[in-house]
Amino acid sequence: MSLNWNRGFTIDFNLATGLSGAVESTKRRASNMKGMYCDSKAELELIENGDPLMYEFHEIGAPEDSGDVAAGTSIVYPGKVGDEYYMTAGHFHTILATAEVYYCLSGQGYMLVENKDGDTEAYELNAGKMVYVPKGYAHRSINTGNVPLVTFFAFRADAGHDYGTIKQRGFKKLIVDKSGTPTIVDNPRY
Amino acid sequence: MSLNWNRGFTIDFNLATGLSGAVESTKRRASNMKGMYCDSKAELELIENGDPLMYEFHEIGAPEDSGDVAAGTSIVYPGKVGDEYYMTAGHFHTILATAEVYYCLSGQGYMLVENKDGDTEAYELNAGKMVYVPKGYAHRSINTGNVPLVTFFAFRADAGHDYGTIKQRGFKKLIVDKSGTPTIVDNPRY
Numbered sequence: 484m485s486l487n488w489n490r491g492f493t494i495d496f497n498l499a500t501g502l503s504g505a506v507e508s509t510k511r512r513a514s515n516m517k518g519m520y521c522d523s524k525a526e527l528e529l530i531e532n533g534d535p536l537m538y539e540f541h542e543i544g545a546p547e548d549s550g551d552v553a554a555g556t557s558i559v560y561p562g563k564v565g566d567e568y569y570m571t572a573g574h575f576h577t578i579l580a581t582a583e584v585y586y587c588l589s590g591q592g593y594m595l596v597e598n599k600d601g602d603t604e605a606y607e608l609n610a611g612k613m614v615y616v617p618k619g620y621a622h623r624s625i626n627t628g629n630v631p632l633v634t635f636f637a638f639r640a641d642a643g644h645d646y647g648t649i650k651q652r653g654f655k656k657l658i659v660d661k662s663g664t665p666t667i668v669d670n671p672r673y
Numbered sequence: 674m675s676l677n678w679n680r681g682f683t684i685d686f687n688l689a690t691g692l693s694g695a696v697e698s699t700k701r702r703a704s705n706m707k708g709m710y711c712d713s714k715a716e717l718e719l720i721e722n723g724d725p726l727m728y729e730f731h732e733i734g735a736p737e738d739s740g741d742v743a744a745g746t747s748i749v750y751p752g753k754v755g756d757e758y759y760m761t762a763g764h765f766h767t768i769l770a771t772a773e774v775y776y777c778l779s780g781q782g783y784m785l786v787e788n789k790d791g792d793t794e795a796y797e798l799n800a801g802k803m804v805y806v807p808k809g810y811a812h813r814s815i816n817t818g819n820v821p822l823v824t825f826f827a828f829r830a831d832a833g834h835d836y837g838t839i840k841q842r843g844f845k846k847l848i849v850d851k852s853g854t855p856t857i858v859d860n861p862r863y
Contacts, residue, residue, distance in 0.1 A: 580740040637827035
């Protein structure tokens with residue numbers, strides 16, 4: 484599918500599933516997330532037993548120009564690695580001072596945000612809620628429910644992704660299942 | 674409601690109605706749109722007979738910074754002025770080379786776009802469709818259905834709104850009801 488960024492276009496993202504019939508999604512399985520969950524044993528077991536799809540997203544390739552807008556959908560599937568809920572890898576923007584909005588279409592969970600000074604917050608997500616991820620904050624979405632967590636996102640198209648910082652140190656907080664209740668705890672490895 | 678643009682926040686926009694319980698919408702009645710429809714007689718009659726609400730939107734006041742994102746919802750109600758469907762006023766961005774995305778949550782209609790050279794296109798909107806409004810294009814949404822046309826929008830927060838150009842000359846094209854079928858026609862006043 485050819486997207487004409489100069490004259491405009493339409494593209495579908497199914498409101499229920501978040502998936503587009505027009506473009507391929509980027510898929511992240513357990514093996515792509517290796518080392519990001521605390522429970523390495525549970526992680527390895529998952530990889531060896533079917534390597535489940537943890538999340539996928541539509542990155543439709545906007546020109547990296549400050550006047551363009553990158554937008555698409557993100558779908559985090561329900562599940563856990565040990566007591567940690569399925570989550571996205573999370574990232575800073577390369578141009579740090581660029582914000583992002585996420586509008587939740589279905590499911591429930593959290594948007595975990597954290598800046599380079601360690602200021603952190605967990606914003607609750609459910610259908611109809613928009614989260615504003617402010618300039619300078621890394622962000623990760625986490626599905627604490629039983630159905631896919633689907634969000635529509637938009638940010639300045641030249642912002643870029645810095646996944647490395649989070650991959651190296653993780654987030655300060657984790658969201659884990661404590662007797663059936665999603666609970667925000669300190670990350671022991673941070 | 675206080676929105677913390679520096680640390681982030683959540684805000685609700687009802688998926689079905691587009692309305693937020695947290696903030697007031699900006700409302701545009703027939704009288705606010707005076708002079709924008711071709712049929713002046715039908716327009717005047719509407720204003721004198723109840724001055725109906727044609728559309729409303731949530732502009733939640735992002736800082737006018739190139740790293741921030743302005744986002745919210747727009748709701749165009751069903752109806753006609755003569756044979757012209759209810760529509761938004763339409764605008765260019767003050768910083769012309771800034772794009773905008775609209776993700777349609779419900780209803781049906783069109784996003785009419787037009788640049789300063791007169792290049793124009795009408796993109797169809799229905800639930801689950803995203804329209805990319807490219808840099809340099811004025812845009813107006815038009816409800817051709819029987820239920821509210823609800824969209825979620827996002828753009829660079831310093832883009833600004835230039836309503837004056839469109840108010841003065843209109844769009845090159847109109848979308849009118851021809852025997853029950855939405856039809857794109859030339860604007861006789863352009």
